[in-house]
Amino acid sequence: MEKDNKEKLIEAGEKLFAQKGLTGVSIRELSQAAGTNSALISYYFGGKEGLYSTILETQFLPMVMMLDSMAELKASPKEKIISYAKCVARIHRKSPFLTKFLMGELTNPSRFFEIIVRKYIERVYRFLTETLKEGIERGEFRPDIDVNAASLTLAGMMNFYFIARPISRHFAPGGPEQDDSYVEQAVEIFLNGVMPYAGK
Structure with a gap:
């Protein structure tokens, strides 16, 4: 059509x-x-700004849909972290311009950063910190981790890979299989860092 x-x-x-x-x-x-x-x-x-704001909402809306779907999951904190990572990869694959809008608004914010972008970033951040706190309370994660720092670390691990993909594909070639492999290993590294040490 x-x-x-x-x-x-x-x-x-x-x-x-x-x-x-x-x-x-x-x-x-x-x-x-x-x-x-x-x-x-x-x-x-x-006007032009109205078109831009519409497009920004469209780019970031999948994040909210992702969080809403995970809120319905009866899953452990560890499972939520794994689901989050896989969903981020799917969103980036379906929204090839998302990384450019994200970087553009972070490095040279328009007036829509506060109106649109920040609210979506804060929702993701809140989800991650609350999930990590739940994991600590349930004994799944170490009680001494800084949930704020850990949340930023995980978000960075998941998003920077796709932001850097135009460069990294030259020395780490591959399509979706490479992306999936990265996500799997990155989540494993993250979880190994926040889970209790063996014997403790």
């Missing part, structure tokens, strides 16, 4: 905003890339 003009503008915006950021893209560029009239940007989104 042929895409409508709104879909075309979102698709064009994803590519252009991911490459150049909000300020680096003109309305003319967006309409030309989408093959639509520039007036439709205002009609559908209220």
Whole structure:
């Protein structure tokens, strides 16, 4: 089925905003890339910033869906950590521009960082810290770990791999199999660090 003009503008915006950021893209560029009239940007989104915010929400929404689905799981903290890592990998594979939007907003934040991006990052962070606290309470994880530092470590391990993928694929080639192998090993390394030492 042929895409409508709104879909075309979102698709064009994803590519252009991911490459150049909000300020680096003109309305003319967006309409030309989408093959639509520039007036439709205002009609559908209220302007260029409205299109950008719509795309940001679309990029980060899978994170919330992931957390909502895991909240329904009757799983141990360890199992939740493993599920989180696998879900992050799936999200990155399905959303190839997510890393660029994430890095762009972290290094050169637009006014939408506080409105949109931060709330999603905070939800992930809250999920991880609460899961680690639960693991400590249940004796699955070491009582001396810093849950804040551990949460940032895990999020970094999972996301940096995909952020660095354009470079790392030259010395660690491979497709989804390589990604899955990385996730499996990274989670194992993380869990070995937070689980109680043998004999203690």
